[in-house]
Amino acid sequence: MSADDDRAREQLIDLAARFYDQFEQGEVPSMSIPTRTKSNIEYDEEADVWVYGDRESTRSANSVRGAQKLLKAVYTIDFLADQLEQDRSSTLRELYYLSESWDNDNAQFNDQDESNQLVEDLEIVSEVTREDFHMRPEESGAKVMGPLRIREQTNRGAREIHCQDDVGQGGYQIPNNPDTIEFLECDAEFVLCVETGGMRDRLVENGFDEEFGALTVHLGGQPARATRRLTKRLHDELDLPVTVFTDGDPWSYRIFGSVAYGSIKSAHLSEYLATPQAQFIGIQPADIVEYDLPTDPLSDSDVNALESELEDPRFQTDYWEEQIELQLEIDKKAEQQALAARGLDFVTETYLPERLDEMGVL
Amino acid sequence: MSADDDRAREQLIDLAARFYDQFEQGEVPSMSIPTRTKSNIEYDEEADVWVYGDRESTRSANSVRGAQKLLKAVYTIDFLADQLEQDRSSTLRELYYLSESWDNDNAQFNDQDESNQLVEDLEIVSEVTREDFHMRPEESGAKVMGPLRIREQTNRGAREIHCQDDVGQGGYQIPNNPDTIEFLECDAEFVLCVETGGMRDRLVENGFDEEFGALTVHLGGQPARATRRLTKRLHDELDLPVTVFTDGDPWSYRIFGSVAYGSIKSAHLSEYLATPQAQFIGIQPADIVEYDLPTDPLSDSDVNALESELEDPRFQTDYWEEQIELQLEIDKKAEQQALAARGLDFVTETYLPERLDEMGVL
Numbered sequence: 001m002s003a004d005d006d007r008a009r010e011q012l013i014d015l016a017a018r019f020y021d022q023f024e025q026g027e028v029p030s031m032s033i034p035t036r037t038k039s040n041i042e043y044d045e046e047a048d049v050w051v052y053g054d055r056e057s058t059r060s061a062n063s064v065r066g067a068q069k070l071l072k073a074v075y076t077i078d079f080l081a082d083q084l085e086q087d088r089s090s091t092l093r094e095l096y097y098l099s100e101s102w103d104n105d106n107a108q109f110n111d112q113d114e115s116n117q118l119v120e121d122l123e124i125v126s127e128v129t130r131e132d133f134h135m136r137p138e139e140s141g142a143k144v145m146g147p148l149r150i151r152e153q154t155n156r157g158a159r160e161i162h163c164q165d166d167v168g169q170g171g172y173q174i175p176n177n178p179d180t181i182e183f184l185e186c187d188a189e190f191v192l193c194v195e196t197g198g199m200r201d202r203l204v205e206n207g208f209d210e211e212f213g214a215l216t217v218h219l220g221g222q223p224a225r226a227t228r229r230l231t232k233r234l235h236d237e238l239d240l241p242v243t244v245f246t247d248g249d250p251w252s253y254r255i256f257g258s259v260a261y262g263s264i265k266s267a268h269l270s271e272y273l274a275t276p277q278a279q280f281i282g283i284q285p286a287d288i289v290e291y292d293l294p295t296d297p298l299s300d301s302d303v304n305a306l307e308s309e310l311e312d313p314r315f316q317t318d319y320w321e322e323q324i325e326l327q328l329e330i331d332k333k334a335e336q337q338a339l340a341a342r343g344l345d346f347v348t349e350t351y352l353p354e355r356l357d358e359m360g361v362l
Numbered sequence: 363m364s365a366d367d368d369r370a371r372e373q374l375i376d377l378a379a380r381f382y383d384q385f386e387q388g389e390v391p392s393m394s395i396p397t398r399t400k401s402n403i404e405y406d407e408e409a410d411v412w413v414y415g416d417r418e419s420t421r422s423a424n425s426v427r428g429a430q431k432l433l434k435a436v437y438t439i440d441f442l443a444d445q446l447e448q449d450r451s452s453t454l455r456e457l458y459y460l461s462e463s464w465d466n467d468n469a470q471f472n473d474q475d476e477s478n479q480l481v482e483d484l485e486i487v488s489e490v491t492r493e494d495f496h497m498r499p500e501e502s503g504a505k506v507m508g509p510l511r512i513r514e515q516t517n518r519g520a521r522e523i524h525c526q527d528d529v530g531q532g533g534y535q536i537p538n539n540p541d542t543i544e545f546l547e548c549d550a551e552f553v554l555c556v557e558t559g560g561m562r563d564r565l566v567e568n569g570f571d572e573e574f575g576a577l578t579v580h581l582g583g584q585p586a587r588a589t590r591r592l593t594k595r596l597h598d599e600l601d602l603p604v605t606v607f608t609d610g611d612p613w614s615y616r617i618f619g620s621v622a623y624g625s626i627k628s629a630h631l632s633e634y635l636a637t638p639q640a641q642f643i644g645i646q647p648a649d650i651v652e653y654d655l656p657t658d659p660l661s662d663s664d665v666n667a668l669e670s671e672l673e674d675p676r677f678q679t680d681y682w683e684e685q686i687e688l689q690l691e692i693d694k695k696a697e698q699q700a701l702a703a704r705g706l707d708f709v710t711e712t713y714l715p716e717r718l719d720e721m722g723v724l
Contacts, residue, residue, distance in 0.1 A: 089567060090706055091560035093699045100656050100703040138560045140582070143502075143535055152530040155567055159530055166528060168514040168521055169542070170535030173505055176563065180531070198453035198500045201538065205451060205517055220502070294462055337455045341462040344452055 004179070008133060009084040011126040012077045019070065029070055030060035033121050034268070041267050043313040048260075048276030050267040052124075059121075068106050069118075075099070075107040076118055080133045087155070089134035089177075092116050124268045131177040131229070141174030141226030145204050146215030147187035153180040160184065163215070169204065171218070178230040183238055189213035190361050191234050192352075193278075195221065195246035195255055199336040199347070206348040212362065215240065222255055225266075228273040231259060235275045241361050242275050245352070248283030248293075249333040250305035253315070253324075256280050261314045281355050285327035288334045291351070294341050295332035302333060366541070370495060371446040373488040374439045381432065391432055392422035395483050396630070403629050405675040410622075410638030412629040414486075421483075430468050431480075437461070437469040438480055442495045449517070451496035451539075454478050486630045493539040493587070503536030503588030507566050508577030509549035515542040522546065525577070531566065533580070540592040545600055551575035552723050553596050554714075555640075557583065557608040557617055561698040561709070568710040574724065577602065584617055587628075590635040593621060597637045603723050604637050607714070610645030610655075611695040612667035615677070615686075618642045623676045643717050647689035650696045653713070656703050657694035664695060 015031070022029040034040060034052035044051045061067040079098070083090060090098070096115040099108045109115040123130055130137075149162045152175060163172040175181070192214045194200045200218040203209065209216050217231055235242045244259050246252035257263075260278040262270035288295055298306070306324050309315045315324065327333070339347040356362040377393070384391040396402060396414035406413045423429040441460070445452060452460070458477040461470045471477040485492055492499075511524045514537060525534040537543070554576045556562045562580040565571065571578050579593055597604045606621050608614035619625075622640040624632035650657055660668070668686050671677045677686065689695070701709040718724040 088706065089563075090702070091563065091699065093560055093697070094564070094702040094706060097656055097697075097700050097702040098706065101705060136560070136563050138558065140505075140559050140580075141532065154531040156526070156569065156572070159528070161528070161530060164518070166521070166523070168523060168535060169516040169537040170503065173530060173532030173535050175531040196500065197502050198455055198498070201451075201453065201498050202456070207518065210518070218502075294459055335455070335459075337453065338459050340452070340456040340459040343463060344450070344456060344460065 004132060005084045005087065005134075008126075008128045009081050011128045012081050012084075012122070012133070015122070015126055016074055016077045019074065028060055028062045030058050030062075030066075031070065031073065031121075031125060032056045032058050033124050036120075036124075044270075047271070049262045049270035049274045051270060052267055071104065071107050072099075072109065072114075072118060073122065075102055075104070076115075076122065080122075080135075083134050087134075089136050091136045091138055092119060093138065095119070095135070120268075129269065129272055131179060131225070134177075136176045137225055139224045141176065141178065141224050141230065142218040142220050143171035143173050143200075144215065144217050144230070145171035146209040147213060148183065148215055149185040151182045151184055153182075164209065169201075171204070171216075174226050174230050176226055178226050178233065181230070181233075183233075186215075186238050186240070187213060188215040188238070188240060190241040190243060190356070191215045191217060191231060192281075193217045193219050193223070193231060193242065193244045193259060194336075195219050195252055196336055199245070202337075202344070202347060206345060208348045208352065211348075212353070212356075219244075219246075219255060219259070223259060225269075225273060228259055228275075231278070232273060232275045235277060242278040243281045243356070243359070243361060244278055245281045245336065246283070247333070247335045248285060248288060248327075250302055250309055252283075253280075253309060253320075254305075257312075257314050279359055279361070281352070281359070283334050283336060283338070285323045285330065285332075287351075288332055289326070289330065291339070291342065293334040293338045295334045295338070298327070298331050298333055303328065366494060367446045367449065367496075370488075370490045371443050373490045374443050374446075374484070374495070377484070377488055378436055378439045381436065390422055390424045392420050392424075392428075393432065393435065393483075393487060394418045394420045395486050398482075398486075406632075409633070411624045411632035411636045413632060414629055433466065433469050434461075434471065434476075434480060435484065437464055437466070438477075438484065442484075442497075445496050449496075451498050453498050453500055454481060455500065457481070457497070482630075491631060491634055493541060493591070496539075498538045499587055501586045503538065503540065503586050503592065504580040504582050505533035505535050505562075506577065506579050506592070507533035507562075508571040509575060510545065510577055511547040513544045513546055515544075526571065531563075533566070533578075536588050536592050538588055540588050540595065543592070543595075545595075548577075548600050548602070549575060550577040550600070550602060552603040552605060552718070553577045553579060553593060554643075555579045555581050555585070555593060555604065555606045555621060556698075557581050557614055558698055561607070564699075564706070564709060568707060570710045570714065573710075574715070574718075581606075581608075581617060581621070585621060587631075587635060590621055590637075593640070594635060594637045597639060604640040605643045605718070605721070605723060606640055607643045607698065608645070609695070609697045610647060610650060610689075612664055612671055612686075614645075615642075615671060615682075616667075619674075619676050641721055641723070643714070643721070645696050645698055645700070647685045647692065647694075649713075650694055651688070651692065653701070653704065655696040655700040657696045657700070660689070660693050660695055665690065
């Protein structure tokens with residue numbers, strides 16, 4: 001077991017030990033966790049991320065339902081501790097099905113929501129992330145292309161990979177747990193997260209990563225946890241500026257938001273996943289005007305989403321207010337690939353260099 | 363330009379030359395293509411794939427609308443021929459936006475459906491696939507893990523990659539055009555296409571590819587063209603049996619169908635994409651009974667989908683009729699990962715070896 005696995009296992013066992021001590025002292029066992037409702041989530045102005053507030057709810061064995069919840073927690077802790085000891089891993093879905101094989105029927109999960117929620121509870125209480133329990137997501141991380149040499153600890157040994165020279169056109173596939181990656185050598189100047197596969201492929205074809213020292217990270221829509229985690233590590237450990245390049249519509253601003261500020265749903269993970277220093281490249285509403293891009297009109301749901309972003313503390317900056325108000329005024333949105341209306345090289349020869357220069361990245 | 367690019371370019375230029383000849387001979391230029399409606403699609407019993415029937419429709423310049431269509435075709439051919447000559451590529455979406463930069467307003471596309479359809483028309487008429495025009499899909503291919511060494515011709519040189527030793531836990535990312543791959547050395551015994559990421563990761567973690575000489579190909583739901591193309595090439599060129607492992611529900615049988623028989627939507631590509639020799643491993647309805655798997659009841663739309671599969675020529679075999687009727691009778695479906703109810707190693711130590719043995723693959 002690695003030191004990290006050891007620590008995760010200890011945190012879990014400590015949780016179970018707390019129940020044991022409660023029993024010993026004649027107390028009814030219980031576990032307190034932050035209330036995970038929208039009203040108990042706060043924006044931490046200093047850290048620039050979402051965090052839980054002070055309200056807590058208690059899972060106590062003073063009812064049959066409560067006792068069952070704690071029983072399930074104990075069985076799950078036992079499973080996870082074994083998993084760590086054996087250096088294995090599993091998915092949330094496997095955990096749910098696996099509970100069918102447990103000897104106590106009361107410990108079995110009724111549905112997958114229940115097992116998912118329990119694992120999130122354990123993450124919060126133990127302060128160990130799911131990845132460190134060796135729980136794998138169903139969703140794959142994205143792919144990386146750029147001047148970076150890494151060593152990944154796979155379950156069949158270490159692999160050293162240069163993310164340009166040792167990979168195909170598709171790039172390096174981020175593993176489910178990017179904390180198995182060690183950064184060996186980095187010639188990149190900045191990270192460029194890209195929303196769509198089409199644009200990612202354009203940048204790679206045009207050699208943008210080679211010419212500008214960009215480490216391109218394909219987000220593929222709403223980014224997976226693995227992708228956000230790797231992005232944060234690239235920023236924190238390699239001191240690389242992180243930039244995010246998406247379509248110019250409210251849904252894409254949310255993608256930027258999830259990279260930069262985390263999400264309400266995973267507020268307990270903000271410190272682990274969010275990169276508050278990430279900067280938005282575009283497509284900005286101002287770009288739609290400046291470059292006269294082909295557009296679509298805003299739909300009603302676009303307008304609603306923009307209006308709710310104006311209320312969102314993450315977007316309450318002069319920059320975002322100006323851009324969002326401009327977008328509502330021009331009533332237009334544009335895709336990344338709309339830049340092709342100016343030719344296939346416009347994005348790499350003109351648009352991105354200009355924006356990166358304005359932003360002080362290049 | 364490679365010989366393939368050269369051929370693709372010639373086929374395109376030939377199309378344009380036909381219009382020229384028609385003009386020369388005082389004829390109204392026109393182009394005939396198979397009617398692409400459901401009623402003109404036939405199941406080719408011999409080849410075991412979908413193909414177009416004999417009905418054709420004609421795009422003729424004898425109306426303004428028809429003339430505009432041919433004008434757009436000529437501009438697109440010109441763009442594609444240049445693209446091939448310069449060894450570049452683009453996405454369907456870029457083509458749509460790029461048309462805004464064309465000097466003739468009448469040649470510009472009104473919406474993306476129009477440009478997508480024109481490219482499909484050109485595929486059919488020229489008998490060159492979209493990939494050979496260097497049109498990239500937006501969707502990424504899947505990832506491969508197994509004992510295979512390949513050489514991929516990327517746009518920055520050739521890369522030799524062993525799909526176990528030179529990749530991380532995430533595997534080798536299939537490029538958008540898998541015809542850039544050359545197979546160098548193969549120690550695999552068979553191909554195992556896997557529907558879900560969770561199961562793909564289970565097989566990799568358990569070392570199934572190493573122990574059984576399996577080349578695992580992650581489908582990720584409905585497989586991308588690149589994934590189906592690579593699978594077909596693995597079968598045809600390396601003589602590997604292809605097996606498909608999915609959830610046990612009607613939507614997953616369709617995923618199998620698209621690997622094995624192609625789809626109605628891309629009937630003109632069946633020969634290029636479909637692997638009629640592919641075999642279905644499971645989850646079979648019979649497995650649900652035999653292994654007493656955790657299940658969900660069939661929904662109304664599941665029942666409808668199963669009933670329409672009974673009418674589908676691709677599923678009119680004794681095997682599929684028996685399985686689908688059994689499923690309707692037991693009124694249950696099961697996911698791949700439900701095998702975890704028998705322990706995390708059951709799938710690799712018992713289920714798959716037994717099924718592969720029954721099927722004569724192992």
